[in-house]
Amino acid sequence: MLVIAQKFILRFVLxxxxxxxxxxxxxxxxxxxxxDNGHFKIVSLDSRSARVINELSQLIIEQVQPYLNLQQPxxxxxxxxxxxxxxxxxxxGDYCIKVASAGLVTLDLKWDQGLPLTTACAALxxxxxxxxxxxxxxxxxxxxxxxxxxxxxxxxxxxxxxPAESVTLKRRLESDxxxxxxxxxxxxxxxxxxQAVDWESYALLVWLRQREVSMASLRNLIESGxxxxxxxxxxxxxxxxxxxxxxxxxxxLERQNIEIANFEWCEAMSVSETWLQQMxxxxxxxxxxxxxxxxxxxxxxxxxxxLQQMLKARIAILKLRVxxxxxxxxxxxxxxxxxxxxxxxxxxxxxxxxxxxxxxxTSEDAKLLQRRVIQAME
Numbered sequence: 001m002l003v004i005a006q007k008f009i010l011r012f013v014l015x016x017x018x019x020x021x022x023x024x025x026x027x028x029x030x031x032x033x034x035x036d037n038g039h040f041k042i043v044s045l046d047s048r049s050a051r052v053i054n055e056l057s058q059l060i061i062e063q064v065q066p067y068l069n070l071q072q073p074x075x076x077x078x079x080x081x082x083x084x085x086x087x088x089x090x091x092x093g094d095y096c097i098k099v100a101s102a103g104l105v106t107l108d109l110k111w112d113q114g115l116p117l118t119t120a121c122a123a124l125x126x127x128x129x130x131x132x133x134x135x136x137x138x139x140x141x142x143x144x145x146x147x148x149x150x151x152x153x154x155x156x157x158x159x160x161x162x163p164a165e166s167v168t169l170k171r172r173l174e175s176d177x178x179x180x181x182x183x184x185x186x187x188x189x190x191x192x193x194x195q196a197v198d199w200e201s202y203a204l205l206v207w208l209r210q211r212e213v214s215m216a217s218l219r220n221l222i223e224s225g226x227x228x229x230x231x232x233x234x235x236x237x238x239x240x241x242x243x244x245x246x247x248x249x250x251x252x253l254e255r256q257n258i259e260i261a262n263f264e265w266c267e268a269m270s271v272s273e274t275w276l277q278q279m280x281x282x283x284x285x286x287x288x289x290x291x292x293x294x295x296x297x298x299x300x301x302x303x304x305x306x307l308q309q310m311l312k313a314r315i316a317i318l319k320l321r322v323x324x325x326x327x328x329x330x331x332x333x334x335x336x337x338x339x340x341x342x343x344x345x346x347x348x349x350x351x352x353x354x355x356x357x358x359x360x361x362t363s364e365d366a367k368l369l370q371r372r373v374i375q376a377m378e
Contacts, residue, residue: 033046036078040053040058040128041080043081043083044082044083046309048313048316051317052313055317056120059161060124063156064153066215068219076135077103077105080106080107081106081127082106082109084109085112089110091108091110093110096108097123126154130142133227144227144228146229147185147201148185151197152202153205169199169206172196184200184201207254207255207258241253241254266325266326272329273366276332276336279314279336282295285297307343318336318340319337322334328369328370332362334362335359335362339352339355339359
């Protein structure tokens with residue numbers, strides 16, 4: 001059940017990606033398309049996949065950046081992300097990050113239906129942190145870089161997109177840990193251990209936050225790990241309670257004190273309103289030379305390939321993100337998806353008009369409710 005926060009609501013756009021996080025488009029040619037957000041440049045064989053990963057990567061950035069010292073951001077070359085179908089994969093595992101001699105970071109992502117959301121978050125987070133480490137601490141730091149920052153922040157991003165998965169963390173905290181404090185900071189080739197380490201790494205981040213460690217201290221801790229500092233020793237010096245004794249593991253005892261909330265946040269009404277306005281904007285059609293004034297004009301352009309690709313991408317994003325839309329705008333999001341599906345389904349024009357009318361009505365109803373709520377709270 002969604003709980004509307006009265007004071008604090010998560011600001012940034014939340015989007016999910018699970019089994020739908022894959023290229024389901026049949027590609028007739030090998031023509032590449034790209035999407036660019038200033039930090040990542042995504043290259044794919046279909047625009048829908050590129051757009052979805054482009055939006056996901058922006059949200060990863062918003063999740064990671066608060067944990068980094070970015071008072072004076074340096075210019076970074078864009079991280080190139082290649083979404084590779086199976087026939088174009090020449091590496092082991094789900095993704096591969098390469099750092100060229102010129103300092104360019106490349107992420108090759110295996111793009112198929114088996115790619116889970118956790119892997120996509122891990123790959124993008126890892127690539128971003130490697131680029132940050134390279135630019136701020138030099139190439140030598142990459143060899144000593146701790147795995148804990150990427151592991152913990154990737155799971156943090158995943159839970160922002162899939163908050164119900166907090167249940168998974170709860171279950172892990174209720175069981176005996178199979179992971180020691182030292183293992184959180186080491187690489188692992190065992191998939192089962194690797195998955196457990198990721199969740200334990202995030203649990204440590206939650207523990208630190210619940211100890212009311214300041215954000216500045218957390219940033220310094222994260223950056224110490226990126227520089228290759230001995231993080232276990234640094235943690236033990238700051239938090240002696242994590243030290244193992246002859247009778248028990250310090251981390252095993254402390255992790256039992258972590259509290260996981262039983263509710264999940266939803267967006268503020270203003271955030272959902274702005275996002276849905278963006279989803280319903282098709283100014284790109286006008287920029288591409290099509291005559292477009294309002295949503296009614298979508299009907300005349302419904303067979304244009306560029307519009308069909310946009311509609312498919314936006315339907316996928318709507319389905320994956322709707323769980324975090326403010327309840328006041330849930331019907332608006334749903335009706336917008338129905339409108340897009342109607343344009344792709346070869347429906348009669350009266351069905352399109354009905355779907356458009358429903359979207360406009362629910363949108364106005366939501367805005368009216370938002371104004372009344374704001375007035376009541378003033």
